[in-house]
Amino acid sequence: MKRIKAACLLQTVHFLLKEDMPHDAAVNAVKGEVAQYKAHLERNRTKYRITEETTQPDGSIVLKVRKQYNQHSTGDYLD
Numbered sequence: 001m002k003r004i005k006a007a008c009l010l011q012t013v014h015f016l017l018k019e020d021m022p023h024d025a026a027v028n029a030v031k032g033e034v035a036q037y038k039a040h041l042e043r044n045r046t047k048y049r050i051t052e053e054t055t056q057p058d059g060s061i062v063l064k065v066r067k068q069y070n071q072h073s074t075g076d077y078l079d
Contacts, residue, residue, distance in 0.1 A: 004072055005073065005075065006072065006073045006074055006075025006076075006077060007068075007069040007070065007072035007073070007074070008066055008067065008068065008069055008074050008075070008077035008078065009065075009066070009067050009068075009069050010064070010065075010066055011063075011064070011065045011066075011067065012062065012063070012064050012065075013037070013062070013063045013065060014060060014061075014062050015030045015033050015034055015037075015060055015061045015062075015063070016030070016060050017029075017030055017058060017059055017060050023059065026059065027059035030059065030060055030061055031061070034053075034061050034063065037063075038050075041067065046067055046068050047067065047068040047074050047078055048065055048066065048067035048068065048078070049065070049066045049067075049078050050063055050064070050065050051064045051065070051066060052064040066078055
């Protein structure tokens with residue numbers, strides 16, 4: 001028999017600019033989308049840690065996130 005002792009996801013999420021908007025508005029929309037994503041993680045009580053947040057030259061944002069998987073224990077993944 002096997003049991004999962006700890007589980008964690010490592011995700012790289014690229015928040016892209018919308019092409020049908022002016023550049024400044026698209027950059028602000030991406031910043032809002034990132035804030036919404038973080039708020040969603042908090043609201044769902046997902047354990048997470050953002051290991052890297054990089055703004056690209058075009059204004060898009062790349063997040064590298066370690067987060068809890070299906071309410072499993074995260075062990076020392078988030079330390």
